[in-house]
Amino acid sequence: MDTVRRLQAGWGYPTGLLCVYGFFSTVKPLEPFLIPYLTGPDKNLTTEQVLSCHHRGLVANEIFPVWTYSYLVILLPVFLLTDYLRYKPVIVFQCANLFVTTAMLLWAEGVAAMQAMQFFYGMTTASEVAYFSYIYSMVDLKHYRKATSYCRSIQLLGFTVGSVLGQVLVSLSLMSYTNILVMTLVLxxxxxxxxxFLPMPQRSMFFHHWHGKEEEPATSPADMLPNGSEEKETGDHKSLGGGEESAQVGRGRVQVPSREGARGCIQVICQLWRECLQCYSWPVLCWSVWWALATCGYNxxxxxxxxxxxxxEPSQNFTVYNGGVEALSSLxxxxxxxxxxxxxxxxxxxGEMALGSCSALGAATLFLMTFAGSIWVCYASYIVFKSLYMLLITIAMFQIAAELSMERYALIFGANTFGALVLQTILTAVVVDSRGLGLDIITQFITYGSYFSFIAAVFFLRGLYTLVRGHTQTCANKTPAGGETVCPNADACPGHKL
Incomplete structure (x- = not known):
């Protein structure tokens, strides 16, 4: 019994369980084949309803936007509720909504039912904030990097396994779409x-924070951090848990549960706003703007x-390889x-030049998908597009994380995601929704390509400005006497006398 308790008290037990949860919740073999399933004989939604301009693209223009709208409306309340309930109940709630979503795909019929299914899926994705927030409340600071790496990797593995599994089952006709959904329900x-079985956290960032009592640290702060590096602090507060009252793991403080109980939502929202204003320095703001803009277009x-x-290429006339393409693009x-x-x-x-250049390449792949008229070109372009986004978002995450502590990084992650979702809602309402322009799919992708072209132009020009300014500042270094200009690259710098 003592062995079990010691195991549960360590960081490996909650991380392992969360990885198991993350894997089985992301194995979705039918997801790459959702449109063929909805337009096939299993559902009462025809291909003409999906694609015909006369019917205004019923599935794309009436059903899918529900996910975007519900995600936006639910995200902030779920974020606060996640912290108030201490993560685990929201993880269970997320999985319950995922089960309902899959069950409705399997048994429900009609447009209204599919719209309700998208609403439940919106609640599922909005609850994802609890997945990574949970692990930061359960493990010590020195294990943050490993725990985050494991949890992210296992999600990617689950998605890849689901895509490959779906492709094999569909290509070899081993299972019908209905049976694949039944298997997904089991997973x-x-x-x-x-x-x-996840342990219940005893603290959270806002509602259930900790008081700290100063004591002499048994180990140096650097020893408590990954790779012995010092944690970067910005602003006046050391964490999001309540300014001077909060305590961090490894800061030389004894952690004791707060006696003042849960604070009001209004106070928490005000604190969120103050923290956001404090966190968004110019470098963080620049990378965050790209994050929000690009994530909107990517989604x-x-x-x-x-x-x-x-x-x-209609799926009735062609053996679709959507699952293989999704797996390759993720890989x-x-x-x-x-x-x-x-x-x-x-x-x-x-960085800004890279963001602009790669965004331009992403725009080119979108235009290529739109005008090529070949499914194989579409597949290849999509793989390039998705790989570019994953590359750039990794750079953006790293650059933002370098400026912030882990707690503030979680806040900025949520704020950037919310910003992307607001932009996506506007784009969906104007471009996709039948109550807006209700554009056909070709015109939609022309719009998305133009959108990424705009992002590319903004950041490419900003990158040029950064390079020119940096070059000018380097060449403007003068001697203490203020006489001659000193340029470290005078021979190769045509403007060193400026």
Whole structure:
């Protein structure tokens, strides 16, 4: 019994259970084939209803927007509720909604039912904030990096396994779409059972914070941090848990549960606003703006790319390889994101130029998908597009994390996601929704390509400005006497006398 208690008290037990939950909740073999399933004989939604301009694209223009709207409305309340309930109940709630979503896909019929299904899926994705917030409340600071790496990797593995499994089952006709959904329900049930065994956290960032009593630290702060590095602090507060009252692991403080109880939501929201203003320095703001803009366009592309594929090559006439494409794009994206960690690049100087250049390449792939008229070109372009986004978002996350502590990083992550979702809601209401312009799928992707072209132009010009300004500042260094200009690259610098 003591062995079990010691095991549960360590960081490995909650991390392992969360990884098991993350894997089984992300194995979704039918997700790459959602449009063929909805337009096939299993559901009462025809291909004409999806693609015809006369019917205004019923599935794409009436059903899918419900997810975006519900996600936006639910995200902030769920974020606060996640902290108030201390994460675990929201993880269970997320899995329950995922189960309901899959069950409705399996048994429900009609447009209204599919809209309700998208609402439940919106609650599922909004609850994802609890997944990573949970682990930060359960493990010591020195294990943050490993725990985050394991949890992110296992999610990517689950998605890749689900895509490959779905492709094999569909290509070899081993299972019908209905049976694949039944298998998904079984996998989701395993995830739900696992979620019940997660230990209950005793603290959270806002509502259940900790008081700290100063004591002499047994170990130095550097010894408590990953790789012996010192934690970067910004602003006046050391954590999001309540300014001077809060305590951090490894700060030489004894942690005692707060006696003042849960604070009001209004006070928490005000604190969130103050923290956001404090965190968004110019470098963080620049990377965050790209994060929000690009994530908005990426989500729109991923959400509606199956409709484009169905338009280019109807699934009734072609053996679709959507699952294989999703798996390859995730794999290549993961490899590129991993490889960028070994690149010796000064991203503070070249980062904005990289964002602009790669965003331009992403826009080119979107235009290529739109006008090529070949499903294989569409597949290849999508793989490049998704890999580029995963590469760039990794750089953005790293640059933002370098400026912030872990707690503030979680806050900025949520704020950037919310900003992206607001932009996505506007784009969906104007471009996709039948109550807006209700554009056909080709015009939608022309819009998305133009959107990324705008992002590319903004950040490319900003990158040029950064390079020119840095070059000018380097060449403007003068001797203490103020006489001659000193330029370290005078021979190769044509403007060193400026």
């Amino acid at each position: 989701t049930s395993i995830a739900m059972v696992t979620s019940f 729109q592309t991923v959400n509606y790319v199956q409709v484009l594929w169905e338009h280019v 290549f994206g993961a490899v590129s994101a991993y490889a960028i960690g070994f690149a010796q690049v000064n991203w503070a100087v070249w």
